[in-house]
Structure formats: C-alpha cells, structure tokens
Amino acid sequence: MRPFEAVQMYFHRAADELELADNVRTLLIRARREVQVQIPVEMDSGELHSFIGYRVQHNRARGPMKGGLRYHPEVDLDEVRSLASLMTWKTAVVDVPYGGAKGGVAVAVHKLSQRELERITRKFVDEIHDIIGPDTDIPAPDMGTDHRVMAWIMNQYNKYHGFNPGVVTGKPVEYYGIPGREEATGRGVGILTLKLLGRLGRKPAGTRVAIQGFGNVGTHTAKYLHEADCKIVAVSDAKCGYYRADGLDIPKALRHTLEHDRSICGYQDADQITNAELLALDVDVLIPAAIGGVITAENAPRVKAPIIVEGANAPVHPDADDILDKAGIIVLPDILANAGGVTVSYFEWAQNRQFYNWSLNRVRQELEKTLTNAFEVVWEMSKERDVSLRTAAFMLGIDRVARAATLGGIS
Ligand code: NAD
DSSP: OOHHHHHHHHHHHHHHHHTOOHHHHHHHHSOSEEEEEEEEEEOTTSOEEEEEEEEEEEEOTTSSEEEEEEEOTTOOHHHHHHHHHHHHHHHHHTTOSOEEEEEEEOOOGGGSOHHHHHHHHHHHHHHHTTTOBTTTEEEEEOTTOOHHHHHHHHHHHHHHHOSOGGGOSSOOGGGTOOTTHHHHHHHHHHHHHHHHHHHTTOOSTTOEEEEEOOSHHHHHHHHHHHHTTOEEEEEEOSSOEEEOTTOOOHHHHHHHHHHTTTOOTTOOSSEEOOHHHHHTOOOSEEEEOSOSSOBOTTTGGGOOOSEEEOOSSSOBOHHHHHHHHHTTOEEEOHHHHTTHHHHHHHHHHHHHHHTOOOOHHHHHHHHHHHHHHHHHHHHHHHHHHTOOHHHHHHHHHHHHHHHHHHHHOOO
C-alpha cells in the first residue's frame, strides 16, 4: 500500500463517523496543486547532476498552506502527497490558521557537501518561488533539512520578491527565526506523552520509553522526557541502536551525537540492538520518531508497549493500526503528537509579520497551551464517540476543514 492510500484509509474511517457526503470527501481528499520540477546542479566535482523536487499544496480552506521540506533518497510524489494531506488535518487539529502542503527533493543529504546542499536548495527555490510565499505556502524543516536550508530558502526567495521573512519557518534564531522552534516537535511529543500518561493514571517517574530515530524529533523528545524523570531505555538511528534496562544516560547520548556527526553509533555503556528489536521491546511507551511505515501488519503483533506516540509522520501502517487497536494498544497519532513543530512555526510566522520578537518562555508556554487544548478535545471526542485517538483527531481536523471550505464557498 502506497503512503497516500494509507492516509486515505484513515481519512475515510473518520469521514464515515462524520457521515461526510461523497462530494465533500472528494473535495477534501484531492490535492489542490502538485508540482514536480527538475533541479540541475553542478556538483563540486564539476559534473552536472539532475535532482527531482516536489511541492504538493493540499488544501487552503483554513489559511496559507504549510508544510515541511524533506530531503531523502526515497522521496517521491505519492509520499509528498500523503504528507501534504496529513498537514491539512494537523494544522486544523491544533487550530492554527493554515492549510496543508509538503515538499521534498529525492537526494541523499549525507553524500553532499554543504555547498552542494546550498546549490540544490537555491535552484529548487528558483523553480518554485512563484507558488510559495508568506500568504500562500510556507515551507519548514523536515527530515534531512534544517535551519541552514531554511535560511537559504528565505534568502533566495527574497531575491525575487523582496524582504519576506515569513516565507519559510524554522530559520536560524539569528536570521528571523524564533527561539524554541528547533526543539518544538520533540518537546511537543514529550508534553503530549505526559498528558496521555496522566489521563491513563500513570506517573512519568520510571516510565520506560524506547525511541526510534535520534535526529531532531527523537533527541528533543528524549531530552524532555528524561528531564521529566522518565527512563529512556533505548534509542536508535538509521545505523545503530542501544538498550540499557536501567535507562540510558541521555545527556551523554546527546553529547555523543553532537561529537559524531549526529550519529549515535559508538555510544558506550549499553547493549547494541537492531531497529526491529527496539520496536518489540517490553517498554511502557514506544516512540517511533524516524521514518514512515515502520510498524506493519507483520511486526505489529510483536509490539509489547501499551502506548505508542507517533513522533514521525505515518509510522504505523493502517493494517498494523487495526492489530494494535484490537490488542488494546493506545496510539497517539502523528497529526496531534508531532504538531508542536507546526505550532511554533506559526508563532515564528506571526513574529515575522509583527516584527516583534517572542521570548523562549512565551514560546514554550503558548506551545503547551495549544497542544493541551488540542489533546483535551481529541481525548473527549474519542471517549464520546468511542473511537480511537487517531479517528478522533482525524474527525476533528476534517470537520474543521470541511466547515471552512463550505463557509468560504467554492465559486
Ligand atoms: P532527522 O533527519 O533530524 O532525523 C531522523 C532520524 O531518523 C535520524 O536519527 C536518522 O538516522 C533516523 N533514521 C532514518 N532512517 C531510519 C531508519 N530506516 N530506521 C531507523 N532510524 C532511521 O528528522 P526529524 O526532523 O527528526 O524527523 C523525523 C520524523 O519526524 C519524520 O517522520 C518527520 O516527518 C517527522 N516530523 C518532523 C518534524 C520537525 O519539525 N523536524 C515535525 C513533524 C514531524
């Protein structure tokens, strides 16, 4: 099953509960615009190389479209389309005034020099600058992109359109960014994990957590939960994984990644485990925070954690979701769990438009408030309608988008 088909399955489950008419479903499911561009770039060797870039603008009923930019060798149109539609429901769930979009370039970032990365980014902006903008579509970081890439995007866009810091979010703090954006997604995953534990009558202290993916989202989630007295017993990245029953030394693990080109490989004082073993660990909370589709119908029966918090986008396949649901495993879905990033992106965009700087304290407080409100509405809806948290979150998002689309009219 392709990623977009998987998102559609979740969409239809919620749409059935909402008794949404077929014509409204069609309107909401299809992307508004899908763009594919060629990015010819001269590499450091002097050789010419052509990359493919995508931007899918899914829906703008609730505001300018918003979504990350992914640089990964497996990026393709179907994946970007699925992630763009998730953004539409995500921005609606946390009630920020945006629609949904997503972009990507099929490229292995670790094989590029910094100059090559910059040239690819600027060339990509050359191709899409007329369809993005602070009032139309605002990119942000995702897998393989970071604050440096966002700075190049703003700088290149400004060459065409003049000073417009709000064209992109996730920029460096020194270059029109906002404090707290880099940590926001992981911090949000941590905040919501504690909310969920609280609702389930569990205490954070001693809660055993396993985290797959030790990049932006995974590291900040680990830091937040470690500081909240949870025991992070396992972490992994694409190449290595480590387990320690008493809990890993998270400050040491974070230092290790800083000193080893963002990799956890070579971390000491823990047993090595594979990613497959990590997903099947006997822990209280499992947090997939790497790539999509890692929990499948094949490995779902081996999941022992009673709680899964989706740090990554679409880490659970719909067939696996059914298996987890029947086993009584509670899944906090991506469109709520990892919405901290887009929430603080909204604060950054608002700051850019007001020319007024927000403090880190204010960002953190507003982030917690926004996520808590969304969590409480989703939790209540799931109880009231007797549906999973995922279906409840999709219902909330779809209902808000459908109302805006209908109220705004389509003529
Ligand atoms: P990142 O590039 O900073 O880190 C990704 C991590 O996953 C790295 O540790 C990498 O080694 C690991 N990884 C890659 N392939 C893997 C594999 N096959 N198995 C195990 N680990 C693997 O990316 P990120 O920004 O942390 O994003 C991670 C996930 O969170 C993605 O699904 C992304 O869409 C989602 N997300 C990110 C943000 C954000 O603000 N960065 C916001 C919302 C959702």
